[in-house]
Amino acid sequence: MVKIKDIAARCKVSVATVSKALNGSSEISKKTTDKIVKTASEMGYIANSNARSLKTNRSYNLGLLYVDPSQSGLEHEYFSTILNSIKAEAEHFGFDVTFISNKIGGKTNSYLTHARYRGCDGVVVVSADFKDPEIIELVESNMPTVTIDHVFNNRTSIMSDNNRGLGEIVKYIYEKGHRKIAFIYGEDTTVTQQRVASFHQACESLNLEIPEAYIKQAYYHIPKYSGIATRELLALDDRPTCIIFPDDYSYMGGLTEIEKHGLKIPEDISVVGYDGIYLSRILRPMLTTYVQDSKEIGKTSVLKLIEMIENPKTFMAQQVFINGHLQEGQTVKQI
Amino acid sequence: MVKIKDIAARCKVSVATVSKALNGSSEISKKTTDKIVKTASEMGYIANSNARSLKTNRSYNLGLLYVDPSQSGLEHEYFSTILNSIKAEAEHFGFDVTFISNKIGGKTNSYLTHARYRGCDGVVVVSADFKDPEIIELVESNMPTVTIDHVFNNRTSIMSDNNRGLGEIVKYIYEKGHRKIAFIYGEDTTVTQQRVASFHQACESLNLEIPEAYIKQAYYHIPKYSGIATRELLALDDRPTCIIFPDDYSYMGGLTEIEKHGLKIPEDISVVGYDGIYLSRILRPMLTTYVQDSKEIGKTSVLKLIEMIENPKTFMAQQVFINGHLQEGQTVKQI
């Protein structure tokens, strides 16, 4: 490996001069700089980020905290899109991305310790158990941190706008003439609470009375449970005319149940999903769903994190809401 | 940040002793070691990987080269599962994972340069343009490298066993009594060529004569094209009784077409997918498909890479084939 010292020798200048020239310092004359840059390139010089970071205390490396929410290798398109978007945006700003676990070299350690060990300039928390003391420790430390879809007190977070999402869905369905709207929601999380509250708000503001029986719990991404909920809804004397599902996958469970009853979508019953994954676009009829802008969420988190890193003194914690949009498919009938 | 020197001062020993103790060296007495470890913990000591790597030339950090194959943020479950599995396995062995791009701090650079800059111990190439000179440069360098689903001369690669996959599919369909088997394949790639060749081989070994018209090209993951191919197949005078699709998503395009023709699966026509994504399991009827063991693929690549890193002299390049398995759904009728 050729190093600064070798270049210095070849150019007959000092290592300090080479370092400065390579970093584009205005201290060094154009002539010298050119020569050094050229020589460095000829010799195949590659900087050493470890040495650099050791000295500067900056790594230009972002930690990425991603705890697989399903714990089972089942991938969520929502998260993989966010991950990809984070990677792309970080690259764009000249940052690398390193996964942060709670292990260092086999030994268990806290996430914070790990991030510090690797000298991360900051960490973006994409998916994690937000009640985990380790996560709280990380977020409350002086390590610049951005969390996605969860707000910590006085910390920066990027949120998919669940309020708006459910509001838009209800409004859309209402405008299509539906009054009997059922809502199946996922397991209890912050996000779920937001969505349920928003559902009720939206209904209230439209003066819609929704019977208790129209509101059911199921689980995200597990079609079976939404299938069961759907079956119960279909068994009601006064059936809903439209069902909102926890997410697009869950809808598949409802679909099976609806077909079993010999009903057709949207002629006999209308449905709406949530997420806007690829599947929703290739289904026929195409699914009406709320598309979360996961690309923008990833992008914004990196943007905010870098801002925070570069301006530690002046940066103010903020909650950014990222709007999605309604994807109008063919699954809601005009009544 | 507390450092080794601080611990040394507090314990009244030298920094060398602290370093050795913290690394569990047998040189240091148990008593001293205990005291040092305890003090380090009390003082909240966190090692500095940069300083360590600088000195040891080892980073315990793996580079991850992942060029989004779709270039468009559309995620493939196959890859995201591999990524997740790589992350998990690396963690398990005490390695971190850093994404490798061809930029350093905004400036364009080769992948190899980037990996060296970050001091990666090795790189796993998950998805990339294998004809890209930069990729070739990386793989042919002395940087330990493992590639997934592509073989380079005298280099280690982990392959999903496409030969076996298609062979098993054909055999299964044949045993179900089908003789008129159609095959829709994806765009031209190494993987596609393998699959097409295997299809023919399998048919030959079963003495199956497949008419040209039963073999159609489409595109991976784009239902529309497989839909068109399906339409053409259904328009034939002598229709196939079973259609093999390029992948599970593509099947969705075929499904729409089949339903348009008023046909039912599997009563009127049988179908088989490829990949075994989550969707295939939640469809009803459940899709018969070949499940690629993407988790194992990720795991094995890390395993092999670490082997290579730890035994640079004795490690021999190898191609490892990872078998998948047939997921028997309800989409192939017994004739």
Added chain:
DNA sequence: TTGTAAGCGTTATCAG
């Protein structure tokens, strides 16, 4: 069993 001291490759301070 412990300590001394050199050095990994770079940047930053200060002097020239």
Added chain:
DNA sequence: CTGATAACGCTTACAA
């Protein structure tokens, strides 16, 4: 505009 030198935090011969 350039150079000498210390320092970043750690590991590792080698010495004691």
